[in-house]
Amino acid sequence: xxxxxKKLEELLGKVRSSIGCQQAxxxxxxxxxxxxxxxxxxxxxxxxxxxxxxGSGLRNPYFLPxxxxxxxxxxxxxxxxxxxxxxxxxGLSHDPRVRQAVHEAVDRYGCHAGAARMVGGEIExxxxxxxxxxxxxxxxxxxxxxxxxxxxxxxxxxLLDRRDLILHDEYMHNSGLMGAVMSGARRIAxxxxxxDALERLLREHRSQHRRTLIVVEGAYSMDGDLVxxxxxxxxxxxxxxxxxxxxxxxxxxxxxxxRGVCEYFGVSTSDIDLMMGTLxxxxxxCGGFLVGRRELIDLLRHFCPGLLLYSTGISPANAAxxxxxxxxxxxxxxxxxxxxxxxRRFRELAxxxxxxxxxxxxxxxxxxxxxxxxxxxxxxxxxxxNGVIAHAVMHPVVPRDAARLxxxxxxxxxxxxxxxxxxxxxxxxxxxx
Ligand code: PMP
Numbered sequence: 001x002x003x004x005x006k007k008l009e010e011l012l013g014k015v016r017s018s019i020g021c022q023q024a025x026x027x028x029x030x031x032x033x034x035x036x037x038x039x040x041x042x043x044x045x046x047x048x049x050x051x052x053x054x055g056s057g058l059r060n061p062y063f064l065p066x067x068x069x070x071x072x073x074x075x076x077x078x079x080x081x082x083x084x085x086x087x088x089x090x091g092l093s094h095d096p097r098v099r100q101a102v103h104e105a106v107d108r109y110g111c112h113a114g115a116a117r118m119v120g121g122e123i124e125x126x127x128x129x130x131x132x133x134x135x136x137x138x139x140x141x142x143x144x145x146x147x148x149x150x151x152x153x154x155x156x157x158x159l160l161d162r163r164d165l166i167l168h169d170e171y172m173h174n175s176g177l178m179g180a181v182m183s184g185a186r187r188i189a190x191x192x193x194x195x196d197a198l199e200r201l202l203r204e205h206r207s208q209h210r211r212t213l214i215v216v217e218g219a220y221s222m223d224g225d226l227v228x229x230x231x232x233x234x235x236x237x238x239x240x241x242x243x244x245x246x247x248x249x250x251x252x253x254x255x256x257x258x259r260g261v262c263e264y265f266g267v268s269t270s271d272i273d274l275m276m277g278t279l280x281x282x283x284x285x286c287g288g289f290l291v292g293r294r295e296l297i298d299l300l301r302h303f304c305p306g307l308l309l310y311s312t313g314i315s316p317a318n319a320a321x322x323x324x325x326x327x328x329x330x331x332x333x334x335x336x337x338x339x340x341x342x343x344r345r346f347r348e349l350a351x352x353x354x355x356x357x358x359x360x361x362x363x364x365x366x367x368x369x370x371x372x373x374x375x376x377x378x379x380x381x382x383x384x385x386n387g388v389i390a391h392a393v394m395h396p397v398v399p400r401d402a403a404r405l406x407x408x409x410x411x412x413x414x415x416x417x418x419x420x421x422x423x424x425x426x427x428x429x430x431x432x433x
Contacts, residue, residue, distance in 0.1 A: 048060075058381045059381055061381065061384055064389075069094035070086050070094075071088055071091050071410060072091075072413040072417050081389045082388045082413075082421055084389065084407035085389045085391045085408060086408060087249075087282075088412065089252060089253050089282045089408070089411065090328075090335045090410075091412040093284040093325075101321065101324035102317045102324075105317055105319065106316060108316070109123050111315060112315050112316075113126075113313035113314065114312075115312060116308065116309065116310065116311060116313070117308050118308060118309065121313045122313065125316060125323060126144060129142075129322055129326070130143055132327070133277075133289055133291060134291055136326060136329075137259060137277070138259065138269040139272075139291035140293050140294040141293070141298065142289055142297065143300060143301050144279070144313075145311060148175070148248055148276070148278030149175040151175075151276055151288030151290060152178070152246065152276055154305060154306030155304060155307065156183055156213070156244070157178075157306070158306075159211075160211060161183060163185075163211075164212065165186045165209035167198060167201050167214050167215070168216070169190060170189040170192050172189070172217065173221060173246060175246075186205075186209065188201055192220075195235065202235060202238075202241065206239045212240070212241040213242045214243045215246070216244075217245070217248070218248075218251070218254060219247075219249040219250035219365075219366060222366075222368060224357075225358075225359040225360060225361050226250070226261060226361050229261050233267055233271045233272070243271075244273060244275070247260045247275050249364075251275075251277040251278075252329060252336070253282055253336065253339060253365050257330075258333070258335075273296070277289045277290075279314075282329065283321070283326060285318045286318050287318055339365055339411040340365075342413045342418065343362070343364055343409040344362045344363045346367050346413075346418050346422070347367050349418060349419065350367065350422055353426045355425065356369070357370075358370055358404075366408060367409060368406050368407070369404055369407065372403065373394055373400075373401070373403045375429065376405065377394075378428075383405075388424055390405050391406060
């Protein structure tokens with residue numbers, strides 16, 4: 001019995017340290033039930049609700065339910081809007097051939113995967129999708145799981161532990177950060193895209209850690225700029241680190257045929273240890289994927305909790321949508337070209353109109369329009385009143401004083417939509433009371 005207790009204590013210690021709470025806090029607390037007012041977000045939510053209360057004249061722009069498909073436009077309560085707030089980058093979500101593939105998959109396999117894939121939940125489409133994703137991205141192997149967010153958390157959490165070091169761009173997506181926290185590894189953020197800073201950190205800290213993982217995004221989801229891939233590859237090779245690239249926004253959109261940042265920079269995929277992508281953007285579906293060396297992917301496939309272990313596989317409908325979208329992406333490269341032209345045009349016109357797009361790279365389908373914190377919510381509401389949806393992003397999602405209207409470009413936009421939107425933004429920002 002004491003043996004079991006000791007073992008249990010040891011295990012608990014491990015779990016505690018992996019979530020960053022090695023010891024009980026020193027303070028003592030009254031045994032009262034937790035209160036929501038302890039959460040700073042609770043006050044934030046209340047002030048938002050106050051701002052958008054009935055009679056305020058402002059429409060709450062969050063959780064707006066659409067009643068039809070979404071591309072360059074969407075419909076809410078019988079009204080059509082131009083939208084710059086969705087990830088249907090290539091317009092494949094409502095393509096009749098994608099819809100057809102989904103109908104057929106549901107007819108054939110039903111609505112859910114059935115179980116964890118290893119033990120009864122595998123359908124033929126899972127392996128087909130993985131093989132074609134590996135082929136498209138140019139990596140040896142791929143695996144697909146239920147969410148992009150959970151893929152990052154699971155894989156980073158699994159691959160590293162307290163002896164290791166994670167160096168990540170300060171703008172890394174929250175899912176990567178949560179993976180790093182879960183791993184228990186030492187975590188250091190380097191200033192955005194600052195490769196000299198990354199090099200300094202590697203020189204200073206690499207030797208104190210068993211493994212080092214560098215985590216970057218292909219295209220940064222708030223800024224629309226790209227990682228300096230050739231430089232980061234050179235650094236990871238010189239310092240014996242692993243490199244993981246989150247290509248949630250760049251796979252399907254960046255590079256001459258949408259294959260992502262390796263294609264854009266002419267870097268060999270064999271120089272990247274792990275690339276993460278999501279099916280919820282260009283691939284018109286839902287789920288996350290990883291591509292890399294066969295041996296590594298196979299290890300993750302069998303043993304990484306939260307990917308295919310302890311988690312059910314993606315549904316037949318989602319697998320079919322992603323597979324059909326991927327095939328169309330390859331057959332119709334003009335979609336990627338159209339998307340990149342639209343993104344280039346939007347950015348060029350925004351700058352010509354005196355708007356600040358920060359470091360957005362021409363052709364990348366995320367364009368931030370910088371705006372002061374106070375103006376952001378008002379601008380979003382006024383655009384909405386005038387038939388345009390584009391969401392403001394503010395602290396804590398982006399740094400203080402870096403509020404922006406973040407615009408996602410789609411291949412479904414046309415010149416008129418782009419012009420109308422920018423005219424409206426200029427009018428609203430120059431005539432704000
Ligand atoms: N990585 C990045 C960079 C993202 O922007 C997102 C979500 N937008 C994710 C991962 C998570 O992907 P998903 O939404 O498919 O869970």
